[in-house]
Structures are given as structure tokens and as C-alpha cells.
Amino acid sequence: MPSGHHNGGRTRRRPVLHRLRALAAVAALGATSLLPVATASASAAPAEASTPAARVDNPYAGAGVYVNPEWAANAAAEPGGSAVAGQPTAVWLDRIAAINGTAGHLGLRGHLDNAVRQAAGKPFVVQLVVYDLPGRDCAALASNGELGPTEIGRYRTEFIDPIAAVLADPAYAGLRIVTTVEIDSLPNLVTNAGGTATATPQCDTMKANGNYVNGVGYALAKLGAVPNVYNYVDAGHHGWLGWDSNLGPAVDVLHQAATAAGSTTANVHGFIVNTANYSALKEPYYTIDDSVNGTSVRQSAWVDWNRYVDELSYAQAFRQKAVSAGFDPAVGMLIDTSRNGWGGAARPTGPGARTSVDSYVDGGRTDRRFQTGNWCNQSGAGLGERPRTAPEPGIDAYVWVKPPGESDGASQYIPNDEGKGFDRMCDPTYTGNARNNFHLSGALPGAPLAGAWFSAQFQELLKNAYPPVTGGGTGDTTPPSTPAGLRATATTAATVSLAWTASTDNVGVTGYDVYRNGTAVGSTTGAGGTTYTDGGLTASTAYRYTVVARDAAGNASTASAALTVTTAAGSGGGSSGCTATYRVGSDWGSGFNADVTVTNTGTAAATHWKVTWTWGGTQQVSNLWNGVLAQSGPSVTVTNAPYNGALAAGASTAFGFGAGYSGGNTAPTLSCTTS
Structure with missing residues (x-):
């Protein structure tokens, strides 16, 4: 069916001087390629x-x-x-x-x-x-x-x-x-x-x-x-x-x-x-x-x-x-x-x-x-x-x-x-x-x-496709090799850390998609993105993981062999605690955007959380969303916003920020506490 296209680009030019404000963003989600589906012809019979x-x-x-x-x-x-x-x-x-x-x-x-x-x-x-x-x-x-x-x-x-x-x-x-x-x-x-x-x-x-x-x-x-x-x-x-x-x-x-x-x-x-x-x-x-x-x-x-x-x-x-x-x-x-x-x-x-x-x-x-x-x-x-x-x-x-x-x-x-x-x-x-x-x-x-x-x-x-379609229009249809060696490197009551062996591909792997019990839960970027930590899980529960590689031409590999991982038992007694997982979304050499996922790993509901870290380089946070920022030199503290402090046991939320730097951009070690 042809699509009657709209005008889509009309612009009202309104140059107005205003103070720069922080970039808005929202809680982090995982990523996965949409699953390819074979086409089917129409039939006169209704479904x-x-x-x-x-x-x-x-x-x-x-x-x-x-x-x-x-x-x-x-x-x-x-x-x-x-x-x-x-x-x-x-x-x-x-x-x-x-x-x-x-x-x-x-x-x-x-x-x-x-x-x-x-x-x-x-x-x-x-x-x-x-x-x-x-x-x-x-x-x-x-x-x-x-x-x-x-x-x-x-x-x-x-x-x-x-x-x-x-x-x-x-x-x-x-x-x-x-x-x-x-x-x-x-x-x-x-x-x-x-x-x-x-x-x-x-x-x-x-x-x-x-x-x-x-x-x-x-x-x-x-x-x-x-x-x-x-x-x-x-x-x-x-x-x-x-x-x-x-x-x-x-x-x-x-x-x-x-x-x-x-x-x-x-x-x-x-x-x-x-x-x-x-x-x-x-x-x-x-x-x-x-x-x-x-x-x-x-x-x-x-x-x-x-x-x-x-x-x-x-x-x-x-x-x-x-x-x-x-x-x-x-x-x-x-x-x-x-x-x-x-x-x-x-x-x-x-x-x-x-x-x-x-x-x-x-x-x-x-x-x-x-x-x-x-x-x-x-x-x-x-x-x-x-x-x-x-x-x-x-x-x-x-x-x-x-x-x-x-x-x-x-x-x-x-x-x-x-x-x-x-x-x-x-x-x-x-x-x-x-x-x-x-x-x-x-x-x-x-x-x-x-x-x-x-x-x-x-x-x-x-x-002019970007990511490119390989061969200047001839098309690459060869998927990456299947990720191998999927294994758990660490588990807690609420998290599972995974690792696997990199896939090979003729046009280059652009990342991996992680599936938990058949549903996409997150992704990594680049050929070297072969580790992932899944959070917000329930204690003493078995989860089934698979990983799919994708490439620059948009192809996806077959899923890796499945791995079943059982999370650790909860500590009981209404304990408190949390983890904070750090991920850089984009880095352009002089600045970057990052997301932090906060997960309540305790067995009791939390009403407040706090994440702290100390930069190892020149990084300085310029704007932050979904949290309250306090920083002094390299030391950074982020506490919950009024609307995302309440976390049930095993639940997660996220905040994000933009930062500038010169030199290296080594990821910091984060500490997390709840109350």
C-alpha cells in the first residue's frame, strides 16, 4: 500500500536568546534488533x-x-x-x-x-x-x-x-x-x-x-x-x-x-x-x-x-x-x-x-x-x-x-x-x-x-545507508557467527553477570543483544562488548539466557546456546542494599553521555538511594537527569529524585548524565546505598 507522504520538515524559525538547559532523558532500557520475519502472501480466507x-x-x-x-x-x-x-x-x-x-x-x-x-x-x-x-x-x-x-x-x-x-x-x-x-x-x-x-x-x-x-x-x-x-x-x-x-x-x-x-x-x-x-x-x-x-x-x-x-x-x-x-x-x-x-x-x-x-x-x-x-x-x-x-x-x-x-x-x-x-x-x-x-x-x-x-x-x-549496506548496494546478507561460550561470571540475589566469546563477521559486529527467558533485556555496543550484567532479578530464581550478535549490514546471528543461571538466595530479615551499574551510551572524545541503573538488592523496600563515585581523570558532570547531583572536584554523589526513590526489593530505576573530559575516560567504581 503506498504511503501518502506528509510535509514533515516545515520549520518556524524563531531565534530567541535563552540560557542553555540540561538535556532531558529517561530511565535506561535494553536494546535488541527487531526480529526478522519471512513475508507471507495474502489469502482470501480470514484469520x-x-x-x-x-x-x-x-x-x-x-x-x-x-x-x-x-x-x-x-x-x-x-x-x-x-x-x-x-x-x-x-x-x-x-x-x-x-x-x-x-x-x-x-x-x-x-x-x-x-x-x-x-x-x-x-x-x-x-x-x-x-x-x-x-x-x-x-x-x-x-x-x-x-x-x-x-x-x-x-x-x-x-x-x-x-x-x-x-x-x-x-x-x-x-x-x-x-x-x-x-x-x-x-x-x-x-x-x-x-x-x-x-x-x-x-x-x-x-x-x-x-x-x-x-x-x-x-x-x-x-x-x-x-x-x-x-x-x-x-x-x-x-x-x-x-x-x-x-x-x-x-x-x-x-x-x-x-x-x-x-x-x-x-x-x-x-x-x-x-x-x-x-x-x-x-x-x-x-x-x-x-x-x-x-x-x-x-x-x-x-x-x-x-x-x-x-x-x-x-x-x-x-x-x-x-x-x-x-x-x-x-x-x-x-x-x-x-x-x-x-x-x-x-x-x-x-x-x-x-x-x-x-x-x-x-x-x-x-x-x-x-x-x-x-x-x-x-x-x-x-x-x-x-x-x-x-x-x-x-x-x-x-x-x-x-x-x-x-x-x-x-x-x-x-x-x-x-x-x-x-x-x-x-x-x-x-x-x-x-x-x-x-x-x-x-x-x-x-x-x-x-x-x-x-x-x-x-x-x-x-x-548512502548508515550503517552501510555492504558492497555499495550489492547487499550483505551473511549473518555474524553465533556467539559462543556464554557463561556467568558473577551472581547476586538480584543480578547475573554474563560473558561470551566474540562473534566473527565479514562486515563487522556492531553489538550483541541479550535475551532473558526469550525476551530481550539489553544490549552491548561494538565487537568487544562481550559482557553484560542483568539486574532487577528475584533471589533463588533460575533464568535462561541467550545472546545474538548483529552486524553493520543489519544482519543478526542465530542465538547462542542457552545458559541457565540461578540467582543467589536473599539474605532475609528485610535487609537493605543496592547495586549501581554504569554504562557509557556515547563518547565523542571530549565528552560523553552515560546511564546508571540502580537496583535494590535487599529484601526490603527502599525509600531512598544514593550512588557515589570518584573520577580517576578529568571528568566533570555537566548535566544530570532523574536524580539530584552534588559534586566536589572528582567526588560525585547522586541521590534519588522525588519520584524514583521508592524501590521494591529487586526493582530498578536509572539516571543519566552528560560529562566532559580531556585525556582518558576510565569508568569509575560506583558505590550504592539505600535507606
């Missing part, structure tokens, strides 16, 4: 009723994910495309006709029946994009929809109600159905309506009549009533909403929609950022806290006073902002990494020259667009991180919501019956508008209508 799926915190955890056979066939038909054709992508419901299917494309039931067969009785996610609001995509033309600005009644009765009825069919009760709800709509009300410099008449209309807010609220309420549906609401991207003047109002509008038309915030399982967009996941060679000759990178033309330089930092900050605004503290984030790899020969290999702040940022940034407001069929873009579960704190998964190779919009006007117009931002000769600060559009030539297969774009994405 049989399946066992209802238990509600879970992260729907992707321990689950396979649906591979759309239509997209997989398109990808596999491209030279080198077979290397990625097995990746899961979302199914787009972008018009009423898509529910029952159109010529050559499955309907919703066809995809769900396929998903039941692919699941084969195991936990399984199917990803849907719900995208047909009245007056859709009010600030662009390429993916305008079929419903006029006032047709909220048709949206409810002809679009949302039929979708909800299909999803509620008992045949699909065993699936975990993840919905991406109405991309672009609510962010447009913040930046492109209400008298702003980038306002459009259509967006002004949609803000005035309330049909975006009420339409999203109705969709959340109706879909959220289905027990196995997990709603994730679109939250733009950092190059759109990362300014102080945009982020707070955006969260407020999302909260307004989540409590409109009979909905409550309980219907929002999470948020998704960078949907169908190109913003880099992580900028490795500069951070928002860097400066050049005393000038902050925020003053560079590229950053332009934004608070964020990449999607990961934006997503983590957005999550904290949403929780503060009244959303569930357990709310999760998804990041669309389908087209934000920015690899290939032009990818920088280090920071830019420090002759000026602009040369430093422009020379080191991996995102090579002319401007962050550019969103249509971008030249030089590449496939990003392959879909995987819980890769970073607060992130439920990296996902491919926009199927790579499906056009964002036509390079010139093409008559059609789908309501899709011609947007000059898809024309490579266009010199821009206020929403991209009058830069060239950066679009590829020769593009078809939004959602149609665009072979040249797919080849561009394959060539």
Missing part, C-alpha cells in the same frame, strides 16, 4: 480468532514485526535491495479506499491476516499509519488528502470507525497493533497557523475550526478502546519543533487533542518523531553544548538557536516535556530511522574546522541537507539504523514508518484522483520559501506522486 495479547509496556519488546510483502517485493526487485527487503515497515491508511484495498494493494484485513500468519502464535507487532484528517497537511500540497477542511463527520464514520471495527475483530486480538496517528497535523497548528510568518490560510482554517484537534482526539479514543492497540502520536522533529517557542506549545496542543472528543491521555501510549523525515538520529561530531572561540553552536546558521542537533536528544527531551504536561510517566518514544542515515562517501569523519562556529558545524554535521526545513525526496540521504527495540533510554524502538523508496511527492504536477497536489518543495529547481529560509529544496528529480515507488530514491538510500 481465525487468536488469543488476546497481554498489554505490555513496550509493544516491540520480545516481538517480531510485520514485513509488508508489497514493500518487500518492490525492494527486492531493486539491485541490492534484497539486503533490506526483510525489514519491517508500516502500512499506510491514507485514504478511505485503503481500508478495503485498492487495485494491486491489500486492504487492512489482508495485511492483518498476513500478520497473523507471520506471527505464528508468537508476540508480534503490526505498524499502521492513520492519516486522513480533514484538510490534511495544511502547509503543503504534495500529500493533501481527500477530505475537505469541514468533513469531520466523514472522517469519523467513513475512516476511523471502519478501521476501529477491523482492529477489534477477535481474529487479530493476539497482535500488538501500533498506530502512528495523523502525522504533521498538530505540529502544523503551532508553526503554520495563527498569524505566524509561515502561516497558511488552510492551517489557519484548521486551527479555527478545531477539526485537527477533535479529529485526533476522536481517533485516539476510538482506536484506544481496542485493548491491543498502542497509539503513538506524531511529534514532528527537532528541526521543526526544537525551539523553545515551538516545543512547549506543541506539547500543549498534543495534550489538548489527547483530551478532546472523548479521549484521555490514557489513549496515548507514546509519541513518534522524525516520521518520514530526514533529521539525523545522532550527530557524532558536535553537540548543542559545544562552542567555538566562545561562540555557542546554537548561534551557527545551521542550528539557528535550536535546543537540539539530532532526533535522539529531541525525542528524549520531548518525552520529559510530555510527562511534565500530564502524559503517563511510562510513555515511550519511537524514532523513524528509515531515511536519516546520511552515509556514503560524503559523510564526515570528524569535527569541522574550528575557524568559526559555522565551519565547525557545517564541516562535522552528517545531515547534509541545505536546511532542516527540506523534506521532499532529499538528495544524498541514506537508510538509517535498522529497526530495533529499546535502543536508547526512553526510546521504545527505531522504526521504518516511511517505507524507503516511496516518494514524498512529485517533482512536477501529475494529474491524479487522490487529492495530491504539486508542491514546489519537491522540485529540485525551487529556491525555497520562509519555511526553509529560502534555500534550494534539495529534492531529487523525476519523482512520482507521493507514495508511488521511486526507484532512483531507493538506490540513493541504499548507496
